[in-house]
Amino acid sequence: MISNASQCSGLLSRRQALGYLAGCAVAAISACPSIVRASPRKRVVSIGGALTEILFTLEADNDLVGVDSTSIYPPRALGYPNVGYARQLSAEGVLSLRPSHILATEEAGPPAVLRQIAAAGLRITTLPAKHRYVGLRQRVLGVARVVERNETAQLVLEQLDTTWQIVRRQVNAQTAHSLARPVRVMFVLAHSPAQMLVAGAMTAAQAMLSYAGATNAVQGFKGYKPLTPEGLIAAQPDCLLVTEQGLQAAGGLEALFKLPGLEHTPAGRSRAVIAMDALRLLGFGPRMPEAVLALHQALYAV
Amino acid sequence: MSIVRAVLRAQPSWWLGVSLLMMLALAVQVGAVPVHTSDWLAMPKLFEWSAVGDSIQTLSAGSHVLFNLRLPRLLLSVLVGASLGLSGALTQSLFRNPLAEPGLLGVSAGAACAAALTIVMLGDLAAAIHPQARAWLLPLAAFIGALVVCFSLENMARRIAPGSIAALLLTGIAMNALAGAVIGLCTYLADDDQLRSLSFWTLGSLAGARWLWVGLFAGVLATGYCRLTRSMQTLNALALGEAAARHIGVDVHGLRKQIIVWVALLAGLAVAFCGMISFVGLIAPHLVRLWVGPDQRQVLPLATLLGGLLLLVADTLARTVAVPAEIPVGIFTALVGGPFFFLLVRQARGQTA
Numbered sequence: 001m002i003s004n005a006s007q008c009s010g011l012l013s014r015r016q017a018l019g020y021l022a023g024c025a026v027a028a029i030s031a032c033p034s035i036v037r038a039s040p041r042k043r044v045v046s047i048g049g050a051l052t053e054i055l056f057t058l059e060a061d062n063d064l065v066g067v068d069s070t071s072i073y074p075p076r077a078l079g080y081p082n083v084g085y086a087r088q089l090s091a092e093g094v095l096s097l098r099p100s101h102i103l104a105t106e107e108a109g110p111p112a113v114l115r116q117i118a119a120a121g122l123r124i125t126t127l128p129a130k131h132r133y134v135g136l137r138q139r140v141l142g143v144a145r146v147v148e149r150n151e152t153a154q155l156v157l158e159q160l161d162t163t164w165q166i167v168r169r170q171v172n173a174q175t176a177h178s179l180a181r182p183v184r185v186m187f188v189l190a191h192s193p194a195q196m197l198v199a200g201a202m203t204a205a206q207a208m209l210s211y212a213g214a215t216n217a218v219q220g221f222k223g224y225k226p227l228t229p230e231g232l233i234a235a236q237p238d239c240l241l242v243t244e245q246g247l248q249a250a251g252g253l254e255a256l257f258k259l260p261g262l263e264h265t266p267a268g269r270s271r272a273v274i275a276m277d278a279l280r281l282l283g284f285g286p287r288m289p290e291a292v293l294a295l296h297q298a299l300y301a302v
Numbered sequence: 303m304s305i306v307r308a309v310l311r312a313q314p315s316w317w318l319g320v321s322l323l324m325m326l327a328l329a330v331q332v333g334a335v336p337v338h339t340s341d342w343l344a345m346p347k348l349f350e351w352s353a354v355g356d357s358i359q360t361l362s363a364g365s366h367v368l369f370n371l372r373l374p375r376l377l378l379s380v381l382v383g384a385s386l387g388l389s390g391a392l393t394q395s396l397f398r399n400p401l402a403e404p405g406l407l408g409v410s411a412g413a414a415c416a417a418a419l420t421i422v423m424l425g426d427l428a429a430a431i432h433p434q435a436r437a438w439l440l441p442l443a444a445f446i447g448a449l450v451v452c453f454s455l456e457n458m459a460r461r462i463a464p465g466s467i468a469a470l471l472l473t474g475i476a477m478n479a480l481a482g483a484v485i486g487l488c489t490y491l492a493d494d495d496q497l498r499s500l501s502f503w504t505l506g507s508l509a510g511a512r513w514l515w516v517g518l519f520a521g522v523l524a525t526g527y528c529r530l531t532r533s534m535q536t537l538n539a540l541a542l543g544e545a546a547a548r549h550i551g552v553d554v555h556g557l558r559k560q561i562i563v564w565v566a567l568l569a570g571l572a573v574a575f576c577g578m579i580s581f582v583g584l585i586a587p588h589l590v591r592l593w594v595g596p597d598q599r600q601v602l603p604l605a606t607l608l609g610g611l612l613l614l615v616a617d618t619l620a621r622t623v624a625v626p627a628e629i630p631v632g633i634f635t636a637l638v639g640g641p642f643f644f645l646l647v648r649q650a651r652g653q654t655a
Binding site for chain 1: 333334335336367371437490492493494498621624626628
């Protein structure tokens with residue numbers, strides 16, 4: 001810890017202050033034997049919004065030295081050096097943070113840059129980007145292994161499992177009791193008022209919808225495809241699901257309701273739109289069970 | 303001002319060479335990871351390795367960045383820029399049109415088209431082959447795409463209207479449209495992951511630079527350059543017009559074929575390894591012509607040098623502006639070249655008026 005502080009380039013006074021702080025921390029930790037750490041502080045670069053969120057949940061933010069541009073939650077994550085978009089990393093940029101570990105999802109890239117980083121002798125831990133609850137558990141365990149927070153991880157997982165069971169029970173109860181068919185939802189990903197995509201199969205949005213007891217109103221293709229007025233009318237969604245960021249990009253609720261064709265669907269007639277934060281809804285991070293519950297409640301309150 | 307211009311006119315190649323070296327010296331110093339003098343001392347160790355890249359752990363972090371990431375990248379940016387500049391100058395002299403560029407022949411589009419097809423259609427094949435070979439699959443496909451476009455271009459143009467450069471240009475435009483359609487189709491069919499790999503080809507990046515690529519590029523560029531210096535006089539004759547050139551004994555057909563092959567090789571290789579880096583091929587020869595006039599004996603070497611310098615500056619900015627992240631290099635090629643261009647056009651107009 002001390003050696004780490006001395007590596008920091010900066011004013012002497014800052015160095016001394018860091019040393020003092022480090023000393024305090026060491027004193028505090030040694031005063032509390034149950035959380036004695038065996039290894040020195042790690043330097044982790046986290047590439048993926050969900051992974052950063054998990055790091056913060058595991059209270060391992062001390063080990064964090066850099067994040068990618070998708071790491072927008074918790075807000076404190078925005079204060080870390082940003083290595084850019086997860087798929088357009090720069091080897092030198094990542095190495096300049098002097099990391100000891102790289103945490104990444106399968107989505108990180110480009111492959112050539114990952115090879116360069118690995119060639120520098122760094123361990124890159126790649127975690128599955130699976131859009132399932134099991135995937136979330138795997139990510140929590142994987143992150144915990146890297147930052148050596150296995151006990152905290154067990155606690156976090158217990159909590160997640162409990163919440164998840166409650167969520168599952170509530171969703172199952174609702175879908176079993178409701179006499180009507182499940183709500184048909186269309187997830188719209190908007191980058192601008194002119195450019196909107198809808199989510200088909202094999203997407204995070206579809207996974208969240210089925211967990212929340214709804215069906216995807218759009219069938220027949222994988223991934224995201226451009227939204228067309230005819231496709232919208234053919235899908236007949238009961239409700240639109242958007243991200244808050246997307247809603248903003250689309251120009252707000254009013255602009256969304258002006259979508260051609262929407263007035264001929266149940267969603268347009270009842271003006272049913274649900275907006276959720278993008279990372280909370282699609283990130284499959286620690287907030288995922290709670291997000292499923294929120295989505296479910298919003299859907300069945302409609 | 304006139305003194306400055308006189309000095310500039312005296313030895314443009316000298317000026318460009320010196321600024322290129324100075325820029326290299328500067329660029330090697332800047333970057334996300336600070337490089338110290340001691341990191342240079344690891345140089346002798348490099349030659350002890352049996353296989354480069356295997357035993358990097360023996361190097362300090364700074365030396366690793368310097369020798370395995372930054373130096374190959376700097377040299378590659380110079381070589382790619384030079385290739386683009388040279389192929390741009392060749393295309394412009396072939397079409398006798400200052401707005402021509404390798405992209406016009408469909409070379410870049412052909413390469414990107416083959417890359418898109420490989421990403422989207424051959425995804426399963428790519429997963430099956432060895433990871434080491436996988437890294438070469440895309441550049442190889444892109445390069446083959448560039449070559450195929452060039453040769454079918456030459457054949458088709460000859461069938462439509464033998465010997466006409468206008469026919470070649472029109473065929474190139476048709477090729478571009480065709481390749482664009484295939485890329486569009488691939489984009490539509492692609493899933494999320496493939497879409498993101500595809501976007502790499504349209505943005506362009508030098509991030510994957512390796513010594514092997516540097517060697518390959520240096521070899522091709524040197525060979526091409528030596529071959530072409532012999533044709534520089536005939537290129538000047540071509541500027542008079544095809545008919546006039548033929549009358550004074552230039553083998554227009556052979557010359558055309560030679561130029562097309564080298565443009566395909568140089569620009570195709572650049573696209574294959576670094577994606578589509580726009581603007582360098584268009585602006586480098588243009589700037590040079592505004593500077594020294596239309597003599598091909600000057601334009602070809604200077605466009606090569608200037609292309610290298612331009613891309614080196616652009617890539618250095620791309621690497622350093624948003625540290626520790628990186629900005630697509632294509633943004634900076636236009637950002638660096640654009641204002642330069644304005645300035646020279648204004649000066650050139652001032653001279654004629």
